[in-house]
Amino acid sequence: MAKIIAGVTSSHVPAIGAAIDNHKTEEPYWKRVFSGFEKSKEWFAKTKPDVVIGVYNDHASAFSVEIVPTFALGCAAEFPPADEGWGPRPVPVVKGHPDLAAHIAQSVILDEFDLTVINKMEVDHGLTVPMNLVMGDPNGAWPCPVIPLAVNVVLFPPPTTHRCFMLGRAIKKAVESYPEDLRVVIFGTGGMSHQISGPRAGLINSKFDKAFLDDLVKNPKKLTKIKHVDLMREAGAEGIELVMWLIMRGALDDKVDEVYRFYTVPASNTAVGHVILENKSRKSGGKAKKAPKKAGKKKK
Numbered sequence: 001m002a003k004i005i006a007g008v009t010s011s012h013v014p015a016i017g018a019a020i021d022n023h024k025t026e027e028p029y030w031k032r033v034f035s036g037f038e039k040s041k042e043w044f045a046k047t048k049p050d051v052v053i054g055v056y057n058d059h060a061s062a063f064s065v066e067i068v069p070t071f072a073l074g075c076a077a078e079f080p081p082a083d084e085g086w087g088p089r090p091v092p093v094v095k096g097h098p099d100l101a102a103h104i105a106q107s108v109i110l111d112e113f114d115l116t117v118i119n120k121m122e123v124d125h126g127l128t129v130p131m132n133l134v135m136g137d138p139n140g141a142w143p144c145p146v147i148p149l150a151v152n153v154v155l156f157p158p159p160t161t162h163r164c165f166m167l168g169r170a171i172k173k174a175v176e177s178y179p180e181d182l183r184v185v186i187f188g189t190g191g192m193s194h195q196i197s198g199p200r201a202g203l204i205n206s207k208f209d210k211a212f213l214d215d216l217v218k219n220p221k222k223l224t225k226i227k228h229v230d231l232m233r234e235a236g237a238e239g240i241e242l243v244m245w246l247i248m249r250g251a252l253d254d255k256v257d258e259v260y261r262f263y264t265v266p267a268s269n270t271a272v273g274h275v276i277l278e279n280k281s282r283k284s285g286g287k288a289k290k291a292p293k294k295a296g297k298k299k300k
């Protein structure tokens, strides 16, 4: 059986991608940001998931305002980097996992979450920047297939935190009913507090961000009660991207181990928040690294 073993959150600031693409990662401003992801890259290389589900938002790159799906699941075999105005990022094409994606679509839609199935899509910084940060230099090819799940946070109304958490639950169920032994990691990207335009442009609220991180780990149900207006008041208009982190969290067990946390201010206009959460049950499914202590005794 497939199993979600861990979840990762990361901001997806486009300027981080530009710093990588223009070889500026050693500059002091950027080094502060990138140094916070060194441990994450080690963790990813050691964890070696078979598949990543990448929850992110499209920034009017693949979808114009003409079509704005609330939840769009990438079921294609590959997803090229989008041209966001200065040419596509020089990163490899993201290879998908059409079989698992189709299975998730079927399971989740029959569970009454009406996803949009996407068979052709380009992916923007929302997905590829966190991949760089956590997977490291792809050096020609990303280390594993990635199923993109694009969430509308651009055009009002985005889905609620509660809806996102429950979708995460449905994704967990879907993955756990996939017959192949796959170890899956789910990313939730975007956030933390940031506002890009208007009178409050530049807003960053570290107190809110840090409390959000604490609740995300220990008390995510509390976050499912936050209303959009309060999220935007506290975390800025673009801070609404944080709803996507609840999909990641809903796809994990109730109790998780926080194995890593990094928070820094600012990167571009944004507070960067990053956590790695592992399911306590991570060794009971998929190809566990070490044999479980009571190997072969119990099957759940």
Ligand code: DHB
Residues within 6 Å of the ligand: 012, 013, 014, 015, 059, 190, 191, 194, 196, 238, 267, 268, 269, 270
């Ligand atoms: C910035 C952050 C984002 O999440 C984004 O999508 C675009 C810009 C910023 O900090 O400038």
Ligand code: FE
Residues within 6 Å of the ligand: 012, 059, 126, 190, 191, 241
């Ligand atoms: Fe964004």
